[in-house]
Amino acid sequence: MEIRTYGDPALRRRAEPVGAIDDGVRAICEQMVETMLRANGAGLAAPQIGISKRIIVLDVGGEFHVLINPELIETSDEVEQVTEGCLSVPGVDAAVGRATRAVIEGATLNGETVRIEGEGLLARAIQHEMDHLNGNLFLDRLSPARRQSVLREYERRRREEPS
Ligand code: ZN
Numbered sequence: 001m002e003i004r005t006y007g008d009p010a011l012r013r014r015a016e017p018v019g020a021i022d023d024g025v026r027a028i029c030e031q032m033v034e035t036m037l038r039a040n041g042a043g044l045a046a047p048q049i050g051i052s053k054r055i056i057v058l059d060v061g062g063e064f065h066v067l068i069n070p071e072l073i074e075t076s077d078e079v080e081q082v083t084e085g086c087l088s089v090p091g092v093d094a095a096v097g098r099a100t101r102a103v104i105e106g107a108t109l110n111g112e113t114v115r116i117e118g119e120g121l122l123a124r125a126i127q128h129e130m131d132h133l134n135g136n137l138f139l140d141r142l143s144p145a146r147r148q149s150v151l152r153e154y155e156r157r158r159r160e161e162p163s
Contacts, residue, residue, distance in 0.1 A: 001049040043125040045132030056129040070106030075099035091157040102126040
């Protein structure tokens, strides 16, 4: 599946909860995993392939998860600034403040509820993908001046390296 990029309205919608986990949902999850692996991403949210459903996939440090209707249960007060990027804003990155620990709960493909406790990069990926489900991008977490400068760089790269 093609990954939607900055400016695509699919990235700005609040994704809808998933009802029954049927063949259609399983097919979406499969496409998401394939797309994430092909793009070498640490995670992917369904809106990034144009599907407005609350599904995320994560692949961080050997931990691999497919989560349906994930809910952020807890985040630490401690925040760290670490450089991150996004498959939907290719070619640029920026330091973003994120909680160092994040806990989410969601359903697996079997409909079983699981809780994932992430620290460091996994905590960051969890928060980044949860943002996507709410129509937000990492750019939204930057100061207006920083966002402008990252977007200028993004546009410049797009002009120079048309895909
Ligand atoms: Zn992203």
